Amino acid sequence: MSEIVQSLALGFGVAASLSNLWYCFLGALIGTLIGVLPGIGPIATMAMLLPLTYYLQPTEALIMLAGIYYGAQYGGSTTAVLMRLPGESSSVVTCLDGYAMARKGRAGTALATAALASFFAGTVVTLLIAIASPALTELAQKFGPAEYFSLMALGLVAAVVFAQGSPLRAVGAIFLGLLLGLIGADVNTGFDRFTFDRPELRDGIGVVVVSMGLFGIAEIMLNLSGGPEGQGERTKLSRLWLTKEDFRAAWPATLRGTGLGALLGVLPGGGAMLGSFASYAIEKRISDTPERFGEGAIEGVAGPEAANNAGAQSSFIPMLALGIPGNSVMAMMAGAMLIHGIAPSPNLASTQPQLFWGLIASMWFGNFMLLVINLPLIGLWVKLLAAPYRMLFPAILLFCCIGIYTVNNSAFEVGLVALFGLLGVVLAKLECPLAPLVLAFILGPMMEENLRRAMLLSRGDPSIFLSRPISLGLLIACALVVALLLMPNFRRAREAATEA
Amino acid sequence: MITPSRRSALGLIAAASLAALPQVAMAQAYPTKPVKIIVPFAAGGRADALARMLAQGLQEQMGQPFVVENRGGASGSLGSDLVAKAPPDGYTLLLASTGTQAILPKISAKLPYDADRDFTPIALMVESYSFIGVHPGVKASNLKEFVDLARAKPGEFNYASSGVGTYNHFAGEFFNIAAGSKITHIAYRGSGPSVNDLVAGHVQMMIGGEFVEVAQAGKVRILATTNPQRWPGLPDIPTMKEAGLAEFSAPPLWFGLLGPGGMPRELVEKLNQAANKAMSDPKTVERVKAAASIVRTESADAFAGLIKAEQKAFGDVARQTNMKFEE
Amino acid sequence: MSPLNDSDVRAAAAPPETAQASGANDILLGLLFAAIGAAALFIGRDYVFGSSLRMGPGFLPRIVAGGLVLLGIVLMIRGMFARGWAPPAMVWRPIVLISLAVIVFSATIDRLGLFVASLLTVSIGACAGQEVRWKELPFVALGLAAFCTILFGYLLKISMPVWPR
Numbered sequence: 001m002s003e004i005v006q007s008l009a010l011g012f013g014v015a016a017s018l019s020n021l022w023y024c025f026l027g028a029l030i031g032t033l034i035g036v037l038p039g040i041g042p043i044a045t046m047a048m049l050l051p052l053t054y055y056l057q058p059t060e061a062l063i064m065l066a067g068i069y070y071g072a073q074y075g076g077s078t079t080a081v082l083m084r085l086p087g088e089s090s091s092v093v094t095c096l097d098g099y100a101m102a103r104k105g106r107a108g109t110a111l112a113t114a115a116l117a118s119f120f121a122g123t124v125v126t127l128l129i130a131i132a133s134p135a136l137t138e139l140a141q142k143f144g145p146a147e148y149f150s151l152m153a154l155g156l157v158a159a160v161v162f163a164q165g166s167p168l169r170a171v172g173a174i175f176l177g178l179l180l181g182l183i184g185a186d187v188n189t190g191f192d193r194f195t196f197d198r199p200e201l202r203d204g205i206g207v208v209v210v211s212m213g214l215f216g217i218a219e220i221m222l223n224l225s226g227g228p229e230g231q232g233e234r235t236k237l238s239r240l241w242l243t244k245e246d247f248r249a250a251w252p253a254t255l256r257g258t259g260l261g262a263l264l265g266v267l268p269g270g271g272a273m274l275g276s277f278a279s280y281a282i283e284k285r286i287s288d289t290p291e292r293f294g295e296g297a298i299e300g301v302a303g304p305e306a307a308n309n310a311g312a313q314s315s316f317i318p319m320l321a322l323g324i325p326g327n328s329v330m331a332m333m334a335g336a337m338l339i340h341g342i343a344p345s346p347n348l349a350s351t352q353p354q355l356f357w358g359l360i361a362s363m364w365f366g367n368f369m370l371l372v373i374n375l376p377l378i379g380l381w382v383k384l385l386a387a388p389y390r391m392l393f394p395a396i397l398l399f400c401c402i403g404i405y406t407v408n409n410s411a412f413e414v415g416l417v418a419l420f421g422l423l424g425v426v427l428a429k430l431e432c433p434l435a436p437l438v439l440a441f442i443l444g445p446m447m448e449e450n451l452r453r454a455m456l457l458s459r460g461d462p463s464i465f466l467s468r469p470i471s472l473g474l475l476i477a478c479a480l481v482v483a484l485l486l487m488p489n490f491r492r493a494r495e496a497a498t499e500a
Numbered sequence: 501m502i503t504p505s506r507r508s509a510l511g512l513i514a515a516a517s518l519a520a521l522p523q524v525a526m527a528q529a530y531p532t533k534p535v536k537i538i539v540p541f542a543a544g545g546r547a548d549a550l551a552r553m554l555a556q557g558l559q560e561q562m563g564q565p566f567v568v569e570n571r572g573g574a575s576g577s578l579g580s581d582l583v584a585k586a587p588p589d590g591y592t593l594l595l596a597s598t599g600t601q602a603i604l605p606k607i608s609a610k611l612p613y614d615a616d617r618d619f620t621p622i623a624l625m626v627e628s629y630s631f632i633g634v635h636p637g638v639k640a641s642n643l644k645e646f647v648d649l650a651r652a653k654p655g656e657f658n659y660a661s662s663g664v665g666t667y668n669h670f671a672g673e674f675f676n677i678a679a680g681s682k683i684t685h686i687a688y689r690g691s692g693p694s695v696n697d698l699v700a701g702h703v704q705m706m707i708g709g710e711f712v713e714v715a716q717a718g719k720v721r722i723l724a725t726t727n728p729q730r731w732p733g734l735p736d737i738p739t740m741k742e743a744g745l746a747e748f749s750a751p752p753l754w755f756g757l758l759g760p761g762g763m764p765r766e767l768v769e770k771l772n773q774a775a776n777k778a779m780s781d782p783k784t785v786e787r788v789k790a791a792a793s794i795v796r797t798e799s800a801d802a803f804a805g806l807i808k809a810e811q812k813a814f815g816d817v818a819r820q821t822n823m824k825f826e827e
Numbered sequence: 828m829s830p831l832n833d834s835d836v837r838a839a840a841a842p843p844e845t846a847q848a849s850g851a852n853d854i855l856l857g858l859l860f861a862a863i864g865a866a867a868l869f870i871g872r873d874y875v876f877g878s879s880l881r882m883g884p885g886f887l888p889r890i891v892a893g894g895l896v897l898l899g900i901v902l903m904i905r906g907m908f909a910r911g912w913a914p915p916a917m918v919w920r921p922i923v924l925i926s927l928a929v930i931v932f933s934a935t936i937d938r939l940g941l942f943v944a945s946l947l948t949v950s951i952g953a954c955a956g957q958e959v960r961w962k963e964l965p966f967v968a969l970g971l972a973a974f975c976t977i978l979f980g981y982l983l984k985i986s987m988p989v990w991p992r
Contacts, residue, residue, distance in 0.1 A: 021932070034983070047543035050544070051568065061865060069723050141699065143700075159609075168905070171898060172857075172898045175864075178898065179863070179864070179867055179888070182887060184882040185574075188664070188882075190607075191825065191884040192825065197610070199581075199610075200574070203572075213985045220921075221922045222923055225917075225922070253884075309894065318692075323714055328542065332544030334545070335546075338549040339549045339553070340787070341783075344713065347716065391967060394952050394957075394971060397925065397949070398949055398971055398975060399975075401932040401933075401944075401948055402945075407570070409569070415929070415933035418930050418933070421926060422922065422926055430852045430855055431852050448887045451882070452886075453686055455880060456658075456686055457658060460880030473842070485831075536986075
């Protein structure tokens with residue numbers, strides 16, 4: 001224990017140096033500002049600034065990049081709340097209740113909730129990284145293809161919980177999402193599926209393209225379809241802070257979201273983005289008043305936002321503890337290390353203690369700075385909403401287009417966004433829930449990959465899913481959720497609740 | 501008798517000498533505006549890091565900005581296509597690899613460009629070292645034991661790759677052919693997840709350079725390097741030949757600079773020298789070493805010859821194992 | 828799992844407007860699902876299905892597309908037994924114009940650059956509003972295009988074409 005205290009002290013010493021604090025602040029600020037531009041998520045931002053870090057000390061560079069990462073994550077939630085534009089996949093969930101709150105004049109409260117929940121999660125996970133990295137890494141290592149498959153299956157079943165109204169439509173949305181996720185070259189054989197001979201489709205459609213179209217562009221179309229008085233009309237804002245009741249409702253959700261996000265974030269390959277979905281599903285499930293979800297429930301913002309930030313931070317664990325970048329953002333961090341001639345490795349803590357602990361400590365500073373940067377900005381963002389919608393929507397539209405283009409410099413993907421905008425409007429008009437679709441779109445490819453990988457590894461024996469304890473446990477949880485959904489009592493109560 | 505290929509070669513020479521004069525002048529003035537180096541992979545990877553080091557060096561020598569642009573997608577063919585279709589004036593360059601130049605053309609029938617005609621090799625920058633790594637739980641302390649084990653238990657082991665048709669995948673098949681083993685290929689999405697499952701023991705073997713650091717911490721056991729020489733960073737690790745599997749013939753993985761097809765000779769020479777100088781900078785040499793690689797400075801012709809030889813080697817294995825994207 | 832029962836509960840519990848719309852919505856949504864699923868089945872008819880050991884690239888597509896068709900049919904049947912018949916009102920003007928604006932951006936950005944593409948996109952998109960102020964429009968379009976060109980092209984230096992080539 002004293003060793004950890006010592007190491008953390010070293011880290012805080014490094015991170016608190018003037019230049020490191022400056023780059024931490026700079027990263028958080030740039031991340032926030034660019035993250036607010038829809039579409040330009042952390043990856044595009046980090047890629048943009050990667051050449052700049054060439055001129056910095058390695059520790060400064062990594063601290064700044066990390067700051068950009070969680071800053072952009074945060075900025076993405078801002079647009080999700082204000083304009084229903086998910087800057088990235090993990091803010092899709094924030095669109096649901098955050099935007100609903102904004103429409104009810106509680107944008108300030110929603111943003112403050114997101115900031116506080118994120119800060120709390122960030123603080124806790126910083127400590128967690130320092131204390132429990134080895135243990136969490138060990139847990140993540142137990143997750144083989146079979147466990148992943150079972151986890152994804154549980155995620156899909158839980159997606160029905162996102163449904164508002166008829167579960168049958170939610171199941172349809174899940175299947176449609178799965179089908180869209182299949183587009184692209186099959187990972188196991190390299191065979192092209194549904195690519196219409198477009199090389200751009202070989203890697204599949206980006207999550208940002210799908211969610212930006214279904215939520216962002218579709219929302220503009222829907223807003224403009226209303227009467228002239230209904231154009232993006234919102235109740236005038238009331239307050240920027242949380243009431244006592246808000247705090248009481250948001251607090252436990254934040255706690256649960258932090259735990260969930262931290263755990264899922266450790267899993268390599270996209271675990272981080274599952275956290276926000278999982279947190280929302282759980283909050284809605286255990287709430288006494290699930291009908292408020294989708295109508296501006298504060299737990300639906302606090303939980304997922306905490307999970308989102310916790311996951312973002314705990315996704316550093318595999319890279320810091322093992323030297324294996326678990327997702328594309330971490331790959332970028334590893335790339336930044338390579339530029340400076342440092343190879344990410346399991347020995348990083350002993351070979352580069354200054355960098356290792358400095359980076360960890362800087363995360364706490366970064367989260368604190370984000371809070372300091374963002375709380376005053378909330379007033380500004382909310383004022384932005386007061387601008388007439390006829391001026392606002394062309395700007396949102398343009399930012400969307402530019403944002404999507406910058407992800408891969410692909411004009412083709414911008415065109416796809418139009419298609420998904422259209423699909424989003426049609427589905428919304430037909431009362432088909434969109435969140436299950438996006439979740440299935442994300443989970444589907446991972447599920448298929450791991451299913452086929454597991455079957456290859458077991459040489460075609462499906463009992464692999466039952467003989468491994470973690471996998472079995474997850475599948476039992478799956479069965480329980482299905483049973484709950486099919487139980488007539490529960491269903492009637494649920495429908496009466498959601499339809500009322 | 502003039503064969504078609506010789507005739508076209510003669511034609512090329514004639515065309516080149518006719519156009520030579522203004523091109524010399526052009527090459528001398530080059531560059532007069534910013535140069536784009538296209539990386540056909542996402543930002544943050546090895547190719548990206550190399551491109552940025554190179555851009556930095558070229559910029560210092562030539563006084564014009566060298567801008568790195570990431571155009572990832574479709575195993576590198578999207579970015580490569582941009583360069584293939586660009587004018588050969590030296591203002592659009594490609595940071596290519598074994599994957600884009602030697603492997604992809606052999607397994608994908610739908611490439612929008614001709615991998616030979618549409619590119620001019622400029623400079624071989626880096627040779628990356630690959631290793632045979634096994635999970636520490638595998639009961640083999642050297643390559644020979646592992647080969648015996650794999651032969652004795654066909655179908656029991658698996659090897660990981662970062663995707664179908666990647667270098668890891670091919671290296672694994674080269675191994676199966678050389679050792680006469682049947683190790684099952686398991687494809688992952690990128691190198692992170694594949695190394696993760698190797699460390700966790702869900703798969704038992706992988707050939708690549710991605711796990712060197714992890715191996716130094718004892719999480720993976722390295723049996724041999726698949727390059728022709730030992731890696732200076734791990735001098736105790738034998739080559740395949742030294743370890744008793746001389747039949748293994750996978751060419752090493754490289755990264756290099758290419759331009760669009762038909763670039764004038766003078767321009768190629770100028771860029772080749774500048775790139776070689778940039779890569780020889782001691783700081784760059786050190787940085788390259790951190791990623792289990794060494795800097796290689798060769799002439800443009802030697803580079804072109806190397807690509808040709810590799811295409812043949814990979815093409816043979818692709819045929820033998822029936823490996824291609826479109827089933 | 829009786830679809831009839833399900834919609835009865837809905838119709839009884841829900842306010843009148845939604846109840847009216849739901850029958851038609853179920854039918855239309857079912858139709859959409861079934862059509863997409865059928866198209867996927869058709870496009871993927873040659874994808875190798877494989878076995879449980881070596882699942883082919885066609886394994887999941889067929890199951891998912893088949894499931895989508897099935898769900899579509901169930902939804903359509905449920906819709907036919909429901910009471911409401913009013914299809915949702917679609918206002919096509921904003922939908923068409925916003926889509927068009929995005930498509931124009933995608934078609935022009937590579938060749939004409941950020942400034943021109945922004946100008947066109949904003950001009951077309953702004954027409955989607957229900958009250959278009961023609962005097963205001965050129966200023967909004969020019970202002971936004973200039974702002975984005977300076978911000979992205981010069982301040983952030985994002986590598987994208989800024990001017991026509």
